[in-house]
Amino acid sequence: MRIREDKCVGCGACIPYCPVSSIVRDGGKAAVDEDECVDCGVCLRADICPAEAIFMPDECFEYPRAIRMQFSDPGVQHPNFKSWGRGTEEAKTNDVTGKFGRGEYGLLLEFGRPGTGTRLSEIEKVTTVIRNMGLDILKDNPLYGLLEEDLSGRFKPEYLNEKILSGILEFRFGEDELEEALGKLIPLLKDLDTVVSVGLVTRFADDASIPVIGKLAKMGLAVRPNAKINVGLGRPLVDR
Ligand code: SF4
Ligand code: SF4
Incomplete structure (x- = not known):
């Protein structure tokens, strides 16, 4: 502007x-x-x-400046991904869509909100670690399209200094990888020059409990009980 x-x-x-x-x-x-x-x-x-x-x-x-508005103005569409706004879809409706099945978790890292924004170089400090851990960054996310194709987790260099209002990274890992994944990533987030919101996507157990809350408590991680809940009405049921 x-x-x-x-x-x-x-x-x-x-x-x-x-x-x-x-x-x-x-x-x-x-x-x-x-x-x-x-x-x-x-x-x-x-x-x-x-x-x-x-x-x-x-x-x-x-380009590369054009990515700023794509990740900052909800009225601008990502040209390749065809989504509006910052990114990933339907994380909040997992019990309906089954995007993350039983035996696995989804992790959402939202960089830059509220009120700080973030450079892509800050997000890269996390994407490279995720790839070193052998975890896959989900492709149905606009940030994925800015990464190098060599799976190193690095962004294409022309984007590194671009600043966006916020961006969401999303990836999955198995239940048995919870401690390793969070143990490596959470300390890393504290040193970034931006703010990060961490969301863990899981399934309810058959008795309607959420077993991961107890596991997180043992790791010293508190879960906010006032999380936003979207029941996904109108979405097709998927059996996973
Ligand atoms: S960040 Fe947004 S509100 Fe601030 S000057 Fe740029 S376009 Fe205007
Ligand atoms: S609104 Fe901002 S840009 Fe417009 S005249 Fe006032 S100070 Fe200048």
Whole structure:
């Protein structure tokens, strides 16, 4: 995003709209720190500029910069993956879709929310470790398309410095790999220059209990009981 200096009257109305604080005072005007801006479009869509000084320059639609809006503006579609917004679908409806079956877990790592955004280079610190552990990063996820094809877990170098509002990584592992996977990944997340939300996807047991909660407690990991629940009404049942 960019602000036309010749039009800006310096009212400051746009500044609080930026979720990553990339609109700054510049003398008597406002300016966008374009390296920090994630091209989410919020300041433009808010339609609050009295001088119509805010605009999206053509460079924002060119690669590699174009991935910023694809991972930051829910109204922009990923061109190859054809999903809207940040990414992965239906993790919350696993008991209906059976995406993660019995005997395995899904792990979702959401980088950058709330309010910080993330560089792809921070996510790469995790994807390389995941691949070193021999775990598969799920392909039905827009981040997957930015990775090198050599399965190293590295992103294509042109994307590394791009900053996005948030991105979700998703991968699966067996029940017997829980301790190793979380034991390696959780300490790694604490050193990243962004925030990460961790979600573990599992199935209810036949008696409606969630056995993994006890296993996580033994590892010193608390589970938030107020998790969002989506029952997946309208989705076809899958038997896995
Ligand atoms: S496009 Fe988004 S990140 Fe960039 S200046 Fe506007 S509100 Fe901030
Ligand atoms: S709202 Fe418009 S005129 Fe006011 S500071 Fe922002 S860009 Fe400048």
